[in-house]
Amino acid sequence: MPELPDLEVIVANLAPRVVGRTIRGAQALHPAFLQSTDLPLGEVVGREITGLGRRGKYLLFHLGSGLYLAIHLMRAGWVWHGLSRYDATKSTVFRLELDDGNDVRVIEAGFPKLSRGWLLPSLNEEPLAGLGVEPLSEDFTSEAFRKLVARKRRQIKKLLIDQKLIAGIGNAYADEILFVARLSPFRYAHTLDDGEVERLRRAIPEVLRWSIAEIKARVGDGLYQEEERSFLRVHGRAGKPCTECGTTIGEVLLGGQRTNFCPRCQHVDEFPERARRVS
Ligand SMILES: [Zn+2]
Incomplete structure (x- = not known):
């Protein structure tokens, strides 16, 4: 997608x-x-x-x-x-x-x-009206992000892909953002300390901007039929070595979606019960 x-x-x-x-x-x-x-x-x-x-x-x-x-x-x-x-x-x-x-x-x-x-007739109508903050806009501040994640008893990956909170991030880029932020996709938002929240916030525009440049470098001025994702570091790389530490990239189903992560870089000690390991 x-x-x-x-x-x-x-x-x-x-x-x-x-x-x-x-x-x-x-x-x-x-x-x-x-x-x-x-x-x-x-x-x-x-x-x-x-x-x-x-x-x-x-x-x-x-x-x-x-x-x-x-x-x-x-x-x-x-x-x-x-x-x-x-x-x-x-x-x-x-x-x-x-x-x-x-x-x-x-x-x-x-x-x-x-x-x-x-x-x-306007950009304030559904389905646009209910969308969350644009992560590349000036509105995506530390304060705004803290409010989004504060006290939420939800796994952070699910927060990242919730279009009502932040608009535009889906399954693939959520995995990449969590890798760059060195956070486990299974952590719950309310367990993050201030430093981790800020690390996650910074990783969002960093990954998105870097990815836009990587896609542009590969497709030039063309309109392409399939997403260009060959540069991603964890998503879609299950079983391959982590580019940072060499540990095998893991994969589980989280909320029905394939989730990839580096167990070592992202400090994934254990899998939550409902996340089924994909064999
Ligand atoms: Zn790693």
Whole structure:
């Protein structure tokens, strides 16, 4: 699933291709794609794309005069940009026709098709309204983060991926952040001391910024179909040696998601009962 760093690179690479273009047509080819019902899709036709942005894991098209198109790629959606005259494939779930002869399409192979879009009159509407703080923004201060984790009897990995608390972090980057912070994913937030809370907070933008640069270095200006994750140090590296200490990277299911960690660097002494070891 695309996370904040993936979305940042998509925005950076798609913006020069679409900002300033006028929309000639729009089609939702999958019936469940468009979730908002107040505004018909025809509202976007004739509008200029004045900007492209991101909020959490949502891609945002700014369409001027109080209209936004938010797209969530969910698990397997990706963004395609190319000539409109190429026929849409069965995997195309959404299509915006631009005035320069190109399309922006959301492509999702397989079933079920989970990518979704919303036409919104402002950025304060659902599904954006309930999102937590942006971890690369000035609002993500030590004080704000302390409040988020204070006295929470929840495992810190689950806090990191809770979109209502912090927007944009998912399973893969939560593992990387915890590795950089040298904290066990199984620790409960209320057990962290002040130093550990601050270490975790600092690791968040550090990992996200570093990852954006790593992805950008690998994909250049291209729009890619699969997340570029070859540079990650723990996530997806179960059974391989830790890049820092050589200990074998562990893997367990935590809340149904694969969680990778270095037992030594992250001081993982024991596995909690509910975290099942993946063999
Ligand atoms: Zn290690």
